[in-house]
Amino acid sequence: MKKLGLLSVLLVATSVNAETFEVNIPELQNEAKGVIKELATTLGGELKKAKKSGGAPAAITVCNTKAGPLTALVNSKSDWEISRTSLKLRNPENAPDQWEKAALEEFDKKANIGANLEKLAFSQVVVDEEGRKVFRMMKAIPVAEQCLACHGSKIKPELAEHLQKLYPEDKATGFSQGELRGAFSLKKYL
Numbered sequence: 001m002k003k004l005g006l007l008s009v010l011l012v013a014t015s016v017n018a019e020t021f022e023v024n025i026p027e028l029q030n031e032a033k034g035v036i037k038e039l040a041t042t043l044g045g046e047l048k049k050a051k052k053s054g055g056a057p058a059a060i061t062v063c064n065t066k067a068g069p070l071t072a073l074v075n076s077k078s079d080w081e082i083s084r085t086s087l088k089l090r091n092p093e094n095a096p097d098q099w100e101k102a103a104l105e106e107f108d109k110k111a112n113i114g115a116n117l118e119k120l121a122f123s124q125v126v127v128d129e130e131g132r133k134v135f136r137m138m139k140a141i142p143v144a145e146q147c148l149a150c151h152g153s154k155i156k157p158e159l160a161e162h163l164q165k166l167y168p169e170d171k172a173t174g175f176s177q178g179e180l181r182g183a184f185s186l187k188k189y190l
């Protein structure tokens with residue numbers, strides 16, 4: 001994954017003035033970048049290994065059974081929570097919450113007018129329902145060439161069948177390279 005580049009910090013009415021809490025936003029954004037990089041590298045590595053040993057169906061199993069635990073692994077090593085979400089879901093369990101959905105819709109709009117997805121990110125300090133302050137960040141995930149085998153429009157029949165069985169409500173197919181696939185979503189309680 002490329003460097004994050006410029007982060008856009010949009011402030012909306014519900015946001016908290018970060019200075020009030022002496023929150024170092026650039027530092028949090030940098031930490032978040034590191035966590036995303038670690039997860040993206042681990043996931044990519046696991047996919048490659050599985051493909052070599054058992055072809056794409058094995059890779060699906062990795063994605064299906066390991067993405068969760070891997071995410072947990074990254075999480076357990078830090079006080080960050082990280083997940084992946086999308087407006088076009090494969091696994092309904094990855095559905096976005098309200099905050100994530102709004103950010104994804106904003107990314108989608110920007111993608112439609114030609115924004116560079118590699119640089120699309122959004123962060124905000126918010127107060128959750130229990131009154132806890134939380135730093136939240138989303139970073140867009142563009143579709144790369146190696147994603148098309150499982151998210152593109154020409155998925156091999158045996159793979160498509162396998163996916164259909166695991167994810168009967170799969171909406172994450174038919175993507176082209178460079179399109180917005182979804183986003184990494186991170187949280188850190190302050």
Ligand code: HEC
Pocket residue numbers: 047056059060063064067068084085086088089090091092094141142143144146147148149150151172181182183
């Ligand atoms: C071998 C098949 C395979 C490949 C290759 C693959 N994925 Fe997936 N992807 C899956 C499966 C299976 C899931 C559902 C995982 C789960 O159950 O949480 C998934 C889920 C996701 C999600 C979580 C949101 C959702 O729809 O549930 C994102 C985001 C995602 N993939 C992006 C990518 C990107 C980006 C690439 C390329 C870098 C990629 N995938 C490559 C099979 C694949």
